Amino acid sequence: MALKFYQDYKLGILGGGQLGRMLIQSGTDWNIDFSVLDPDPLAPCRTLCEFKTGKLTDFDTVVDFGQSCDLITIEIENVNVEALKELVHQGKKVFPQPEVIELVQDKREQKKFYKTNNIPTSEFILVENKSEVKAQKSFLPAVNKLGREGYDGRGVQMLRTANDLDKAFDAPGLLEKLIDFEKEISVIVARNENGETQFFPAVEMVFHPEANLVEYLFSPASISKAVVAEAERIAKKIITDLKMVGLLAVEMFVTKDQTVLVNEIAPRPHNSGHQTIEANTTSQYQQHLRSILNLPLGDTSLVHPSAIVNLLGEEGFSGQAKYNGLEEVLKLHGVHVHLYGKKLTKPFRKMGHVTIVDDDIHSLKKKATFVKQTLKITT
Numbered sequence: 001m002a003l004k005f006y007q008d009y010k011l012g013i014l015g016g017g018q019l020g021r022m023l024i025q026s027g028t029d030w031n032i033d034f035s036v037l038d039p040d041p042l043a044p045c046r047t048l049c050e051f052k053t054g055k056l057t058d059f060d061t062v063v064d065f066g067q068s069c070d071l072i073t074i075e076i077e078n079v080n081v082e083a084l085k086e087l088v089h090q091g092k093k094v095f096p097q098p099e100v101i102e103l104v105q106d107k108r109e110q111k112k113f114y115k116t117n118n119i120p121t122s123e124f125i126l127v128e129n130k131s132e133v134k135a136q137k138s139f140l141p142a143v144n145k146l147g148r149e150g151y152d153g154r155g156v157q158m159l160r161t162a163n164d165l166d167k168a169f170d171a172p173g174l175l176e177k178l179i180d181f182e183k184e185i186s187v188i189v190a191r192n193e194n195g196e197t198q199f200f201p202a203v204e205m206v207f208h209p210e211a212n213l214v215e216y217l218f219s220p221a222s223i224s225k226a227v228v229a230e231a232e233r234i235a236k237k238i239i240t241d242l243k244m245v246g247l248l249a250v251e252m253f254v255t256k257d258q259t260v261l262v263n264e265i266a267p268r269p270h271n272s273g274h275q276t277i278e279a280n281t282t283s284q285y286q287q288h289l290r291s292i293l294n295l296p297l298g299d300t301s302l303v304h305p306s307a308i309v310n311l312l313g314e315e316g317f318s319g320q321a322k323y324n325g326l327e328e329v330l331k332l333h334g335v336h337v338h339l340y341g342k343k344l345t346k347p348f349r350k351m352g353h354v355t356i357v358d359d360d361i362h363s364l365k366k367k368a369t370f371v372k373q374t375l376k377i378t379t
């Protein structure tokens, strides 16, 4: 069968950020033309594709955009799902399916899904407002999360003691048990229309305590074989239960007694998979394309152990970005710098990442620390 996407095929992406940018970089090798919609005229994808400016949450804008594409995918979940359903109704392919995006948009729905499908997750209570949270003193220590529109830790509030209750969100959300985890890991899994599934080896994340953003990532995660097997089982079960087509990142906690609990899922390329570009046989971006185009899924095996250092805007600097220490970092072996094309920096803004590959774990960690300390984004 001729693969139609080699010619005159237009893949639409809702969202023009760094994930879209790396997806385009991967699809370019397959002659895929991309069209991207993003509200920001300065979004990272702007120079790499047919770029349209418009609101991702506006029904008409998304329908109009989708009509000029052969297939529509996302790089961000906060999009108009009704418009995507309308496009499916009109005969367009939309992957991940609008129903999956709808479920993921609401952390409350995600939690209910885990419960219904016997997927291990932290205990939780649904709450409608601040006073309902305040009534749950005996449930503490807990984490209060906004149901919708929280991202990069902005919809997450730790409530350790009764003194913290005043920080609760006054909006529909949930309260979940604070997990005293040993590690945070992620497994990225893909599924195509034929139902074939394939996961990437688990990775391990280290979070920035203040910003709630991933600060370092190591691949592979140093966890026992039993934990790896459980994490893979869970990831595969979720994507299969959802009957989802595309790429799904499953963020999980490993507790001190080695139980694996799902934190949340993201149905798209994910920041816990950037390192696959250099460190795995197939990158998460190519795997996403393979899955939504119903092609054979690629081999995900590890070529090298790797680390990611996220390049976040330094605190205290806002304005035109300046990259300090780049030359020193580029002198190291196995270092790959990815800048996201954002002109303006601000504190903790994700400006790029560096992937380091090294077969010696000790040297890998040393290089990651050096990159972290040397490469600074200021103005």
Ligand SMILES: Nc1ncnc2c1ncn2[C@@H]1O[C@H](COP(=O)(O)OP(=O)(O)OP(=O)(O)O)[C@@H](O)[C@H]1O
Pocket (backbone or CB within 6 Å): 122, 143, 145, 150, 151, 152, 153, 154, 155, 156, 176, 177, 178, 179, 180, 181, 184, 207, 212, 213, 214, 251, 263, 264
């Ligand atoms: N129940 C919990 N117990 C302990 N820590 C938690 C819990 N839920 C979340 N966290 C911490 O807060 C971080 C952010 O939470 P979560 O992933 O739900 O939010 P998010 O805003 O969607 O994040 P992101 O967009 O960065 O993935 C987690 O990675 C974890 O470190």
Ligand SMILES: [Mg+2]
Pocket (backbone or CB within 6 Å): 251, 264
């Ligand atoms: Mg998260």
